Amino acid sequence: MKKLFISFIVFFLTFNMVKDVFAEASTDQVVPEKWVVTLEVAELTVQNVETGEISTVQIPANQLLKVEKEDTEVFFVQYNETLGSVLKSKVRDATLWEINPTEKVFKVMANTNLLLNENGKLVNKGIVKSNTLFEKIGEKDQYLIIQYLNTTAYIEKNNTVPVPGGKIPVPTISIKAVKIKVGMTKRATKIVNAVNKSNIIAEIPASQRIDIKGEYDSFYVVKVGGNTGFITKTNISLKTNNYVNPSGDYSYNEMIADLQELNAWYPSFTKVEIIGKSVDGRNLYSIKLGTGKEEISLNASHHAREHMTTNVLMEMLDQYANAYEKNTKINGYDVKKLLTRTSIYFVPMVNPDGVMLVQEGANSAKNPSQVIKLNNGSKNFKAWKANIRGVDLNRQYPANWSKISGNKPKPGPDNHKGSKPLSEPEVKALYDFTNKHNFKNTVAYHSSGNIIFWHYNQKGSQFTRDKAIATKLSKQTGYSLVAPAKGGGGGYKDWYVAVKKRPGFTIEISPYVGNKPVPHSYFNSIMKKNLPIGLILAAEPSK
Incomplete structure (x- = not known):
């Protein structure tokens, strides 16, 4: 009631x-x-x-x-x-969207995440800027969908409002039409409005693929949510399948940029890894090429003045990756088929501090006065072989280290083996990296002599096996095989052959040039001889 x-x-x-x-x-x-x-x-x-x-x-x-x-x-x-x-x-x-559900044009009210669908998960790939007009092509759940470069992107609907009767401004400038080019951002970059270049449409990170619709002055033209946008050309890497320029002195920073670019263009079959740090704190890089379970490794620039070996490995990597993607052959080798069985690990610059010391001088070091002192007061470092604190990295491995001949007692430009094996972080990094893997063979590239070191006290079937592979490498390059001899030790190849009982080789890529870097004019002939070396070794059976 x-x-x-x-x-x-x-x-x-x-x-x-x-x-x-x-x-x-x-x-x-x-x-x-x-x-x-x-x-x-x-x-x-x-x-x-x-x-x-x-x-x-x-x-x-x-x-x-x-x-x-x-x-x-x-x-x-x-x-x-x-x-x-x-x-x-x-x-x-x-809400305004409930009142105007069919409106296409909307305004972003606050800087909002730009989300891309990666394997079914929305991942933040930049931001769209506040007060910018965009055009939606659809909706899903709480998101608006826009056309974004060569794909679609998602924007949180709550951070937008519809603009009834709104229109996206159309640029009146003359844009040069081009066949669609595929590009990739080299670094974090801005997309500006083509109508008003002072207005930023979006900010996106490095390594994003984009379709280029045209060119205007110093910009590439792209499309974002109905807008015509500009990206500065210098911020874009075009897909060329030729990313390494191996001519001249190839610097540490160039190597890093090329490794990142190669990894960005070929993410399904490359992987970049930091395996340690140098004395001066530079990262030591490895890049894996291929998807095979079997593994081999190639390294370069143990010795600072022998930095052309880095050029060789990086160009080899570049051409192999291109052939893998295009499914073409190099010297008769089916690259994709081979690298689906065997992955190649490149360590292209073991001694980055030393390389930069040779290329750029004392100011490249953290302690310039110390390296000048180690160099007997000279500012000319062209003959320098050691790492930044004067230790020869190819005399640092635990293979007969105590009996290395010709050792210089004090740190300096060359031939000082250090206080004990593995005392230098660069050597310890490559040593640990090698132990972490099960490489079926390896090459350490050096620069002067046109010779191949292959022997380190092998006997029996191991001797026969390793000499047979060395003979193949000699036939390809024209380099002479160094006859077996007692002694030696301390080198990467020596340690690998002695401990791993697998084939290991030191390849000296150029005619003898003395205590200086290999002249740039030698590179093309060296590259032609060495291009298939990684494939020859990858094709070897694991035994």
């Missing part, structure tokens, strides 16, 4: 409120283009104009309603062409 009485009071108050509002138009507050949405099933109270009779109609939840009038407690709304009142407590204000 008590519940019935309360219901009667609520009905009575609502009836009188509705009656008063319809009767007294002067108390109404007109709210133009206001829309609300029902929170739950709600009642629309309707008064018959002729009879004054009050009735109610149920409105479903999530129903969009246009407000015609409002009073203190109720909104007067149209529902199915019927005007009535609904309690304000039963509705909420509609």
